[in-house]
Amino acid sequence: MNLSHLFQRSVQQYPQRPALARGVNPALTYSELNRRVRSLAYWLRHTLGLHAGDRVMLAMKNCPEYMELMLAGWHAGLCLVPVNSKLHANEIDYMLRDSGARACLSQGELLLSLQPVAAQVDGLQLVDVASEAYRSAMNNPPLEPVSDSDSDLAWLFYTSGTTGRPKGVMLSHANMVCAAMHFYSDVQPVASDDVLVHVAPMSHGSGIYSIPYFIKGALQVVPDSGGLDEAELFRLFRHYDKVSLFAAPTIVQRLVQHAHHHPVSWPGLRAMLVGGAPFYVEDIKSAVQCFGPRIAQMYGQGESPMTISALPAEQLASAVAENDTAMLASVGFVQTAIHVTIVDSDNQPVAAGVTGEVIVRGATVMAGYWNNPDATRQTVVDGALRTGDIGLLDDRGLLHLKDRSKDVIISGGTNIYPREVEEALLTHEAVAEVSVVGAPDPEWGEAVVAFVVCHQGATVSAAELDGLCIQSIARFKRPKRYVFVPEFPKNSTGKVLKRELQKSIAVAE
Numbered sequence: 001m002n003l004s005h006l007f008q009r010s011v012q013q014y015p016q017r018p019a020l021a022r023g024v025n026p027a028l029t030y031s032e033l034n035r036r037v038r039s040l041a042y043w044l045r046h047t048l049g050l051h052a053g054d055r056v057m058l059a060m061k062n063c064p065e066y067m068e069l070m071l072a073g074w075h076a077g078l079c080l081v082p083v084n085s086k087l088h089a090n091e092i093d094y095m096l097r098d099s100g101a102r103a104c105l106s107q108g109e110l111l112l113s114l115q116p117v118a119a120q121v122d123g124l125q126l127v128d129v130a131s132e133a134y135r136s137a138m139n140n141p142p143l144e145p146v147s148d149s150d151s152d153l154a155w156l157f158y159t160s161g162t163t164g165r166p167k168g169v170m171l172s173h174a175n176m177v178c179a180a181m182h183f184y185s186d187v188q189p190v191a192s193d194d195v196l197v198h199v200a201p202m203s204h205g206s207g208i209y210s211i212p213y214f215i216k217g218a219l220q221v222v223p224d225s226g227g228l229d230e231a232e233l234f235r236l237f238r239h240y241d242k243v244s245l246f247a248a249p250t251i252v253q254r255l256v257q258h259a260h261h262h263p264v265s266w267p268g269l270r271a272m273l274v275g276g277a278p279f280y281v282e283d284i285k286s287a288v289q290c291f292g293p294r295i296a297q298m299y300g301q302g303e304s305p306m307t308i309s310a311l312p313a314e315q316l317a318s319a320v321a322e323n324d325t326a327m328l329a330s331v332g333f334v335q336t337a338i339h340v341t342i343v344d345s346d347n348q349p350v351a352a353g354v355t356g357e358v359i360v361r362g363a364t365v366m367a368g369y370w371n372n373p374d375a376t377r378q379t380v381v382d383g384a385l386r387t388g389d390i391g392l393l394d395d396r397g398l399l400h401l402k403d404r405s406k407d408v409i410i411s412g413g414t415n416i417y418p419r420e421v422e423e424a425l426l427t428h429e430a431v432a433e434v435s436v437v438g439a440p441d442p443e444w445g446e447a448v449v450a451f452v453v454c455h456q457g458a459t460v461s462a463a464e465l466d467g468l469c470i471q472s473i474a475r476f477k478r479p480k481r482y483v484f485v486p487e488f489p490k491n492s493t494g495k496v497l498k499r500e501l502q503k504s505i506a507v508a509e
Contacts (some may be wrong), residue, residue: 002148002173004074005500006215007037014217021230022064023224024239028218033068038142040072045143048103048125052077052146055099055156056302058203059092059106059114061085062226065129066202069105069208074173077146079153081168084414087173087474089113091420092142093164095158097120100170105129150174153281156370159302159415168370169302178309178337178363180212186310187296188244188271192217195268197236197245199228200413205276206246208305224366230258235264244271248413250444254292271296273314275306276413277445278401281328285320299331299399300364303385307364309334309399330398331391338362341384342393344411355392355402360385407498409438411446416477418448424472425450425465430458435488435496436479439505450479451501453487 012035017498018027028036044050056078060066073080081099083092092114096104102123106114107130118126130133150173158166184190196213198220200206213220221240223232228251237243247255252272258264270292273300287295296313300306311319311332319327334340341349342356365385368376379386391401409416418436425434433453442448454460462482469478489500 001150001177002074002145003151003154003176003211004071004145005148006177006211007071007075008145010032010214010217017217018219019214019217020064020067021219021221023221024236027066027219027221029256033071035142036068036138037071039140040068040139041076041146042140042143043137044072044076044078044103046140046147047137047185048127050076050078050102053079053152054103055079055081055085055101056097057081057092057099057101057104059083059085059104059110060129061108061110062109062198062202062206062222063129064222065107065134066207067220067222070202070207070210070288071131071214074154075145077152079156081156081158082207083158083205083473084201085110086414086476088472089117090472091474093117093121095166095168096124099156099158103127150177153367157204157302157305167183167372167375168268170367170370171305172367175364175366176208176211179208179216179305182307182310182335182337182364183209183212185337186333187273187298187312190216190218192240193242194218194270195221195240195243197221197223197240197243199223200246200248200251200276204413205306209246209273228254231262231264233265234258234262234266237269239268241268242270243268244273246273246275248276248445249274249283250277250412252279252287252295253283253443256286259290266291269294273298275299277410281325281446283289284328284372286317288317288320297332299401301387302388303366303387304338304360304362304364306363307335308338308340308358308360308387326394327396327398330394330400333397334393334399335362338364340393340399342391350386350392352393352395355390358387358389358391358399358401360387380473407437409436409446409448411438411441411444411448411476413445414476416448420470420473421450421469421477421479423447424469425452427472428460428465428468430454430460431465432458433488433496435498435501437498437502437505439481439502441480447480448477448484449481449505451483451485451488453485 011030015031019030019033021027029487044484103125105127154173155171198206247253293313298306300308309332339361341359344356361384422434423438432455435451438446439449489497
């Protein structure tokens with residue numbers, strides 16, 4: 001089923017229900033939002049000259065315009081390319097070129113940083129969504145839906161790959177709709193009086209979770225800040241009822257800390273939907289003890305977003321009450337229409353309790369990687385997703401993750417690939433070798449640590465290396481710590497033993 005078709009269905013069913021609001025301001029109804037969406041779709045097709053199947057990049061912080069452009073893009077038969085607004089312009093440059101995007105919609109400081117990049121990309125239109133030209137687009141006539149195909153690409157999401165170069169995950173309308181159905185069956189049901197607040201990036205899980213909400217005619221709210229402001233969010237919990245939000249564990253930790261240190265209440269909070277990074281047992285207990293049975297957890301990958309396993313809030317709260325550590329340490333039960341197999345190094349299924357690679361089958365698995373058939377063949381084998389995650393299924397059917405065969409660092413719910421940071425640091429003339437690893441961090445889940453070997457007789461400070469990173473990669477990818485060593489532990493083939501480096505961090509602490 002096509003996402004635009006489902007939105008039109010909601011417009012018919014819930015025309016006067018509130019659909020989209022900024023903070024506590026009056027909300028657009030589904031009927032009013034639909035008029036904006038259809039006019040924007042016309043503008044995308046006839047003013048920007050885009051055609052069905054063209055890619056359109058959304059490089060913006062959270063704002064109501066993000067939601068209406070998502071819906072307008074699908075209505076116009078386009079494929080959205082969401083990018084993290086914290087990325088450096090150089091990183092977005094690669095995604096623009098690789099995706100072949102014909103338009104990039106942005107605003108504010110990010111738009112300014114993208115201007116020199118966009119000028120070098122042939123045929124690309126960089127559009128300011130805060131401009132009068134964008135506002136005047138609402139005066140266009142409504143566009144009829146362009147496509148009702150569920151096989152069309154809806155979402156081209158760039159995720160770090162095994163070489164450190166981002167890969168475009170191709171998600172069809174069918175993939176996205178199936179993800180919404182799994183939300184209802186395995187996380188929580190949604191009704192038209194529910195509210196979803198977007199504090200996490202809409203370019204990631206929060207944007208995807210908008211789908212089950214607009215399908216059911218629910219309200220979506222973007223905070224005035226466009227992100228996480230604890231005091232603001234608690235005010236929204238008091239203003240609205242039945243509020244849910246997607247949150248990385250670091251967001252939950254910040255909310256727990258705020259609740260402990262301030263006289264706040266949360267009468268309208270329904271659920272925090274936690275994913276995107278490891279959620280540690282003690283943090284789960286603290287969250288449930290603070291907020292009660294309002295914490296749900298799910299696991300997925302960009303290649304099958306948030307649809308592999310889950311624990312709904314009631315089940316997670318029961319596990320805390322019963323001190324069921326095994327359940328709390330898991331990532332939940334495999335979702336309804338998903339099949340998970342654990343395989344050994346010979347790709348043979350293993351018994352319950354035995355560790356191996358997590359293999360996923362289901363209608364939520366991506367169509368493949370954009371423009372990268374080799375990576376697709378390696379990752380999707382006979383229709384099954386090789387996650388690269390190492391785990392096991394226990395006797396109860398709970399999925400436990402033990403490790404990641406890919407060296408991705410997940411900090412604050414965002415993937416950071418070590419090679420990106422290593423390559424940036426290696427551009428300094430004093431640096432001979434670099435190895436970047438993740439270290440446990442109580443706030444962010446993992447922190448980036450860079451081990452550095454300098455050329456003989458050369459020196460460089462952590463501050464200099466930090467400045468170098470700021471010039472070439474996103475700020476959140478910078479190492480939180482630099483460790484200068486004379487040499488790296490290596491195996492017989494010369495490969496750096498990263499696990500030994502990680503152990504040295506633990507010993508030092």
